[in-house]
Each structure stands twice: as structure tokens, then as C-alpha cells.
Amino acid sequence: MIGQRVFLGLMLIGLAGPALAETRCSDVVPQARPQNTARDIVGADLDQIQERGWIEFAVYEDFPPWSWAENGKPRGVDIEIGRLIAESLGVKARFNLVAAGENLDADLRNWVWKGPVVGGRVANVMLHVPYDSTYACRVDQVVFTGQYHVEKVAIAYRTDAYPEEKPVPAYFRFDTVAVENDSISDFYLTSFPGGQLGGNIHRYPDMAAAMAGLAAGETKAAMGPLAQLEFGTAEGIGVHTPPLPGFGVGSWTVGVAVHFAYRPLAYAVDDAILTGIQDGRIARIFQTHGLTFSAPELR
Template identity: 55%
Template sequence: MARLSRRALVLAVMLGGLGLAPGLAHAACKGVAPDQKLQNTFTQDIGRSLDQIRADGWMEFALYDDFRPWSWSEDGTPRGIDVDLANLIAADLGVKARIRLVNSSETLDADLLNYVYKGATVGGRVSDVMLHVPYDVDYACRFDQVVFTGQYAVERLAIAYGTADYPEKGPVPAVFRFDPVGVENDSISDFFLTSVAHGATADKVHRYKSTASAMAGLSAHEVMAVMGPRAELDANLAPGLAVHEPPLLGLAKSKWTLGAAISLQHRPLAYAVDDAVAAGLEDGRIAAIFAGYGVDFRPPER
């Protein structure tokens, strides 16, 4: 189940026709009653305030485990884009970052409950900040326990391919009626190629346990292309491979904004995190983090 939540939440964001600009949040929420009620949470304080974090000298970030290039453990040390971003935010707040690598649940709702505003039923606790949360206005309107803030990047679907197989230009989904293509099993790319395209490419789709595994298959010439999130493709590019972002006709949204989630009880912390992200975007530090992992960076509209 470790990767199911990320697939499910991206699928929901894309196919639901969501994704208004962040600045429209208040207008979009007008007249919308939240699905999640504050009385369903504990009555006591959850998590730590900004003042307490500064007094303690550290803050904890919940990041997805085994999720290269975003966050993973290497020889016991957390690494990845989101890890470096957590360190950037903590440094701007004058504290140290502590990284908590977590498994994802079956839904984003459950991840937010487990790690942001309540804690798992058995032995659970919340973290100060959760990163890599897809930002969407309509979704945020349904949640009154969580502040969605700190938008730091735009992820989008793309196609990696062998330049020897496609010397003139990168392939588009239509060619996968004839050419083999790799995808992560049960991902948005899998869904798009086999369902949105009305099954026209189903017999040419090769399913792998992860996008990284699919990219290894591309390098081994098992497939001619791989479709998946741009960052995961970029992080696994090898000589003789390239990546591009063609139009994906029939898909409501092929890109989504990534941000942070923080308990509503700690709005001052949310403002401080957003200020740190804004500063990192303005002075190029966040772009440099992406470049350090060989990942193409696209800033969000804030």
C-alpha cells in the first residue's frame, strides 16, 4: 500500500477537473460546507506551536518513504528533494529539521489525519509539517482542520524515450498502439493509456512496480518509452534517453502543485513555512535543490 495513496490522490486531483489558482481559495470556498468537522478531532492541543518549535530548536517533517527523488533513506540517512526543502524551511525558522519517513495510506484524507491533525488511532502522533501534499482549492475547501500552504513546485506527467527509437521527436500516446511503453502499475499513466485512451494501447502497456523500474526497463530496451511523473523520469535518465511533455488529450489535468500541510491549530507556523518557501523560490535556493537531483524545476503560481 505504500505507493497507493500517491497514485490515488493524483488521480483524484487530475480527473476531478480540479486545480484552481491558489489566490482564488477564499472565493472558491464561499458557500461550501467542509466534509471534515473539527469536532471529530481531539479537544486537546495537537502538535506544537511556532513558539514551542523555536524554544525546542527543532521541527519535524513527515515525508513519504521510498519515493525517489523526493524522499528516501540511504544508509540510514534521509535524502531527497523534500528532505533538502525541509532543511531549508527549518533553517529559515532558525531550527533544525527532523525527518520522519512515513508510509502513505489509501487516501490523502487518511494521510492528513495520521500525520497532520490527529494521529493514527494506535500509537499515532502528528508531525509539525507534511510536505509533498498536492494543493487543490476544491479539496482544501472540504478540510477545516488543515492549512494547505507553502506551494513549492509543479509536478507534471511526461514521457521518457530512447532517442535511437525516436530520433526526430519524442513520442505521443497515439504511437503506443504500436510501440511498447512502460508505466508504474496502477498509476495515473497506466489509467490514462488503458482507460482514457479507450484501451487502444492496453496490449502495449508494460507494468512495473515503480517508475524507476520502468525506466530500468527502458534502458534495457524492454520498452521504447515510459510515461510517468516528470521528476521520477528525470531522476532515472541514462545516456541515450530523453524526456518531453506532449499534450495528453482526454486527461483533465496533467500537472499538479505540491505544497505543505499543517494543522489549523498552528496558523502562525503555516505563515512562517510559507514565508520560508517564498524566500527560497525568490532567491533560487529551491530551484538549486531540484537541479542538484537532475530534476527539471517548474515553480508554482502563488
């Protein structure tokens, strides 16, 4: 599940200056270098991409509102951000909708720096990659950059069930709540002090199904990433972001990943995203999809 992989993939990293990076990574042991790959650098540099006229992005399949296929065409926020990047580079955008692997390590290996064992190929850029400083130090085959949104965990609720006060996690000792199975919200509510929530947690295969269950009255509330809740809202459903006691990863930044050998490409992508934030184009992409945009701290 992509929700769980955000939890396992960790949060919040960005490009730092050399001195800061040295201090930040001083106590981290990097991954072992891959063997027998020195002559087999995969991907394409910025000049090659501009010469051929297109750039390929890896995006997650079946992941609304971020990326999904509809009538054979890619749709979603990440798709539009990919097109914004491509326009900045003067090329066309192509998208490879990929299945989420067991963890973020597997996805970066398959779609950024090495390639899958069977079928498929690396992309030039992978979108919707969560950031964490320690993780970035360890995975040195990848440049993590292009932060474009701060996502938060939120609660959606039926307004007829909560006409006055909006629900917080303590309410789910008595009220039912929908979550994506094995997601960050599932882990949080399951570990709520004393295991008090018990059978009130209703688990669904993904957040779209959880929100459909909420709309159908199967639960009184749903908990998950804000964008997915907002995208799944229906009449009579409200969404809010209450304080979440003891939640160490209640928000995180998402950005992009690029093969470490192609730093000029990483810098160009980062510039395109920064410009898109500053001139309002990325905010408009979120608005078009009915979502709240939360800009990362500008670099």
C-alpha cells in the same frame, strides 16, 4: 501508490484572501468535525518549535527523487526543502519517512491533524502535498500552503527507438510503454479512446522500476511525473513533455500541509519557501538532483 494518490488527492490550491475563500468554498460542504478532540489539539505551535530547537516533517518513504532513506539517512528534494524551512525558522530539521495511505485524506489525518491509530505521531509539517481548491475547502482541519513546485506528466523514451520524432500517447497503439501500476498515467493510457493501447502498457510497482525496465529495453517508452522520469534517466534515454489530449490533470502544484490550529507556523513556512524560490535556493536543490524546476506563480 503515491502517483495514484496525487490523482486522487487532486490538484492546485493555495492560500486565498477571506473574500475569495468565501466565494470559492460557498458550494462546498466541509468535512464533519472530528468528535471528542476539542481538548486534544496535537502538534506544536511556532513558539514551541523554536523553543525546543527542532521541527519535524512528514515525508513519503521510498519516493525518489523526493524522499527516501540511504544508509539510514534521509535524502531527496523534499528533505532539502525541509532543511531550508528549518534554517529559516532557526531550528534543526527532523524527518519521519511515512508510508503512503489509501488516499490523501488518510495521510493528512495520520500525519497532520489527528495521528495514526497504531504507532507514530503527527508531524509539524507534511511535505509534498498536492493542491486542489475544492479539496482545501472540504478538508478544513488542515492549512494548505507553501507551494514550491509545479509537477507535470511527461514521457521518457529510448532515443534509439525514436531517433527523429519524440513519442506521444498515440504511438503506444503500436509501441510499448512503462507506467507505475494504478498511477495517473496508467489510468490515462488505459482509458485512451477505444482502449487502443491494450497489451502495450507494461505496469511496474513504481516509477523507479518502470525506468529500469525502459533502460533495459523492456519497453520503448515510459510515462509518469517528470521529476521521477528525469531522476531515472540513463544513457540513451530522453524525456519530453508533449501535449496530452484529454488529460485534465497533466500538471499540478505541490506544497505543504499544517494543522489548522497553527496558522502562524503555516505562514512562517510559506514565507520560508517563497524566499527560497525568490533567491534561487529551491531551484538549486532541483538542479543538484538533476531535475527541472518549475516555480508556481509567486504570491
